[in-house]
Amino acid sequence: MKSGAELREVTATRYVEPLHAGGSVPGVVEADDLGTYVAKFTGSAQGRKALVAEVIVGELGRRLGLRVPELVRVVFDPAVAAHEPHQEVQDLLRASAGLNLGMDLLPGAVDFSAADRDAVAVGPLEAGRIVWLDALTANVDRTVHSPNLMVWPGAGPAEPRLWLIDHGAALVFHHRWDTAANAVGKVYDFRAHALGGYHPDTVAADAELAPRVTEPLLREIVARVPDEWLAGEPGFTGPDAVRAAYVGHLAARARASATWLPTGFHGREQLAAETARRVAATEAARPGWLKHVPDLHGRPQTR
Numbered sequence: 692m693k694s695g696a697e698l699r700e701v702t703a704t705r706y707v708e709p710l711h712a713g714g715s716v717p718g719v720v721e722a723d724d725l726g727t728y729v730a731k732f733t734g735s736a737q738g739r740k741a742l743v744a745e746v747i748v749g750e751l752g753r754r755l756g757l758r759v760p761e762l763v764r765v766v767f768d769p770a771v772a773a774h775e776p777h778q779e780v781q782d783l784l785r786a787s788a789g790l791n792l793g794m795d796l797l798p799g800a801v802d803f804s805a806a807d808r809d810a811v812a813v814g815p816l817e818a819g820r821i822v823w824l825d826a827l828t829a830n831v832d833r834t835v836h837s838p839n840l841m842v843w844p845g846a847g848p849a850e851p852r853l854w855l856i857d858h859g860a861a862l863v864f865h866h867r868w869d870t871a872a873n874a875v876g877k878v879y880d881f882r883a884h885a886l887g888g889y890h891p892d893t894v895a896a897d898a899e900l901a902p903r904v905t906e907p908l909l910r911e912i913v914a915r916v917p918d919e920w921l922a923g924e925p926g927f928t929g930p931d932a933v934r935a936a937y938v939g940h941l942a943a944r945a946r947a948s949a950t951w952l953p954t955g956f957h958g959r960e961q962l963a964a965e966t967a968r969r970v971a972a973t974e975a976a977r978p979g980w981l982k983h984v985p986d987l988h989g990r991p992q993t994r
């Protein structure tokens with residue numbers, strides 16, 4: 692099955708610095724193509740399945756028209772990081788000799804914040820497409836607390852846009868292949884989604900995207916996952932059998948979108964109205980003698 696083009700391969704020439712903001716401690720690396728990448732290491736606690744999810748979801752997102760920085764295979768020799776002073780980072784890098792994953796670094800990009808409405812324009816269809824991809828791939832890591840969305844360019848005359856990063860926590864089903872079939876129609880919990888307040892039009896996104904997630908497309912995508920990260924999976928005869936399982940699962944889930952499609956997002960006005968209603972109800976329930984005291988949660992008085 693591995694006939695499609697593999698990810699482009701580069702060799703790291705310098706380890707620049709660790710990104711301590713990321714739980715897996717990704718690192719900025721320069722490579723022999725003069726590019727700069729955010730490298731995710733096979734030796735991290737998240738392990739190689741996180742890298743498999745990064746490749747499958749990132750490549751699928753890009754094929755569906757979303758912005759995902761280029762992913763590459765990074766050949767890494769820990770010797771290029773000999774100057775790195777942190778012992779725990781050294782341990783991680785020494786455990787990661789060989790093939791790792793790189794994502795093109797977006798220079799000067801800023802982390803998206805759901806609260807900052809002015810940083811980037813996000814329309815209902817774009818928000819809907821992103822929520823749809825996350826729901827299809829069971830991505831639990833695109834919340835208001837951890838959006839894993841970048842705004843780039845961060846400055847200058849060009850219009851800033853949303854870019855999708857960090858899909859390592861998606862494809863939850865691949866941690867238990869024996870029960871994966873039960874997850875094909877599993878409802879996606881979208882309540883804390885980073886774009887929940889942006890009126891995501893998931894119905895339009897579903898009509899547009901579900902027919903495009905075909906088995907031939909998925910086969911091309913899983914062919915981009917290196918054999919090394921699929922080898923030795925219990926219950927499978929080899930990497931191609933695991934690839935076939937991803938294709939089967941995601942194609943079936945795309946066909947079953949009616950069962951998991953998130954709808955019923957509250958708009959910004961609706962969310963504000965609900966908060967106001969809650970505050971008013973709390974206020975009304977307080978005895979008269981307490982009404983002039985700020986409430987116990989320290990919320991400012993509305994009157």
Ligand SMILES: Nc1ncnc2c1ncn2[C@@H]1O[C@H](COP(=O)(O)OP(=O)(O)OP(=O)(O)O)[C@@H](O)[C@H]1O
Pocket residue numbers: 710712713714715716717729760794795796797798800802832837839841856857859
């Ligand atoms: N391609 C990129 N361009 C610019 N900055 C990036 C890029 N990828 C990651 N970053 C920065 O590095 C941070 C950590 O990256 P990422 O979320 O991928 O790591 P992680 O270890 O999977 O994180 P966690 O699991 O804690 O969410 C991001 O929040 C962002 O600030």
Ligand SMILES: [Mg+2]
Pocket residue numbers: 713714837839857
């Ligand atoms: Mg992250």
